[in-house]
Amino acid sequence: MTDHLRQKFEDIELTAGHGKVSAFLSVSLGILGIFSALCFLFPSVLTTPELRPFYTQHYQTLYYTLLGGIVLAAGFGTYSAILKQNKYGFYGLCFSVVAAILGCGMIKAPTLPTLPYYAGFDYFVITLIILALVFIPLEGFFAKNKQQKLLRTGWVTDMKYFMLSHIGIQLFSFLTVMPIQYWITHIPNNPIVPYIQAQPIGLQFIELLVVVDFTTYWIHRALHEVDFLWRFHAIHHSTEHMDWLASSRLHIIEVLITRFIATLPIFLLGFHTSAVFAYLIFISFHAIFIHSNVRFRFPYLRWVIATPEFHHWHHSSEKPAIDKNYAAFIPLYDLIFKTMYMPNHLASVYGTVGYKIPNSFTKQFTWPFKKYVNRLKKRFQKSET
Ligand SMILES: [Zn+2]
Secondary structure: OOHHHHHHHOOEOOOOOOOHHHHHHHHHHHHHHHHHHHHHHOHHHHOOHHHHHHHHHOHHHHHHHHHHHHHHHHHHHHHHHHHOOOHHHHHHHHHHHHHHHHHOOOOOOOOOOOOOOOOOHHHHHHHHHHHHHHHHHHHHHOEOOOOOOOEOOOHHHHHHHHHHHHHOHHHHHHHOHHHHHHHHHOOOOOOHHHHHHOOOHHHHHHHHHHHHHHHHHHHHHHHHHOHHHHHHHHHHHOOOOOOHHHHHOOOHHHHHHHHHHHHHHHHHOOOOHHHHHHHHHHHHHHHHHHHOOEOOOOOOHHHOOOOHHHHHHHHEOOHHHOOOOOOOOOOHHHHHOOOOOOOOOOOOOEOOOOOOOOOOHHHHHHHHHHHHHHHHHHHHHHHHO
16 A cells, blocks of 8 residues: 555544444445455365364354344445445445355355465454444543544554454464474473463463563563663654554564564463463463553552553653663562662653654565664675775
8 A cells, every 4th residue: 555545544534424433334344244255265275273173153143243244344335435425435335245256156054174374354344344333333432532533644554553463363473482382292292281281270361361461571671771672662663643553553573573672481381272262361461451552550460460541652752751661561670770760740642753654564574674784784885896
């Protein structure tokens, strides 16, 4: 998407009465309908294997939900395009027609051959629907920054990050979790594992929080304090608008580094799969929550666990807040290592200081490498002259 086209979709005020809300709903449901219909058409390659047993059990319900979504997309699109003369409503109508064509006639549950590779189209659609249903009303009713629009500057870029991290779930785990899993299972008689697994799941969950948070505190601190690593993490900090979607803005290299190192203690200590799953779901949801545009302050609790207030200060561009509040969940680590910053008021300005980071997804991908590419270019030019 060109910069010009991206900017057209950003900073749109969803004011009632102009057909914008119905156009937004139509376009969103239409696009999600296309993704879902593709899942029904190519389940072997576009769905997550762990979720397939659920799909087989509830196939008809899911199929009728898809049809319902398409009908709603078409309805909102028709209203917006014809009655309100909104061109985005027309786009939504077109998307719903494409989704209907793709989704037509697939009533029978197909048999699923097991293929080694898949893309998490279903994971993207389901997660986006759940998070949008939770966070859009939450931020709407309890907004910290009431002026911030739903479709604020940078949302298109952040949505691309969200898509990539969900659709590419297998690729990410192939590059991070699997090598560790392979390596750890080849360590004979790890003495810690039976001791950890004998403990109740709840206790293992708390231990995971304590251990992984200690690891991620130091990865996060290194991402800020080592210049080479900071160039990748700066992409995450480049957002000037905090909300639930902003949590997705992470350079692929940062995702790989963080996941690889954070996964190490999980496998090395041999936590039970149930505790690990519960931990991953909880911490992923919590990570989104602390970025969200909400004004809750959680008296007392804000000193014990990381809250939106605590993490918003980490993203603040105010001088005293720079390189502070690294903990993902336990602020105590910041207190111990003297990186805590929690004044009495809430943070209000965000972004990187002293860097001009581009807004587009592709330019953000190449930005961290630019300094080194330019250095190489200069060296070549010097050696030629
Ligand atoms: Zn950071």
